[in-house]
Amino acid sequence: MSGLNKSPVTLGVHLAAIRSDRKLTLRQVEEATGKEVSNAYLSQIENDKVGAPSPHVLHALAELYKVDYTHLMELAGYLRAPVQHASGERHGRAATFAEISLTDDEEAELLRFLKFLRAQKDDK
Numbered sequence: 001m002s003g004l005n006k007s008p009v010t011l012g013v014h015l016a017a018i019r020s021d022r023k024l025t026l027r028q029v030e031e032a033t034g035k036e037v038s039n040a041y042l043s044q045i046e047n048d049k050v051g052a053p054s055p056h057v058l059h060a061l062a063e064l065y066k067v068d069y070t071h072l073m074e075l076a077g078y079l080r081a082p083v084q085h086a087s088g089e090r091h092g093r094a095a096t097f098a099e100i101s102l103t104d105d106e107e108a109e110l111l112r113f114l115k116f117l118r119a120q121k122d123d124k
Helices: 011-021 026-032 039-046 055-065 069-076 092-097 104-123
Strands: none
Touching: 011 039, 011 055, 011 069, 011 104, 026 039, 026 055, 039 055, 055 069
């Protein structure tokens, strides 16, 4: 297969991976957000049936999952990703691979691999 096909990580895929990593069910997220995000609506978001949920919903999920709200806003299309400066400094989880400049496909593959590793660890 050619590496030229870029399939960016969608907001839905990203949120589903985080929820799975946190071992939360859709109903648990609904309860934890005080029903600000219904389980049915979150399911639609995760399955990319809803392209850009409201900033309010994204904020509730960012708070619950303890992830960067700005990144969720970027994935939803509300914000543009910041331009990387010549210094190459990056923050958060991206700093781990700052010098590598991961493609969206590579980032998605790393998330899948991390999920696999954690599942293996849980089986032991």
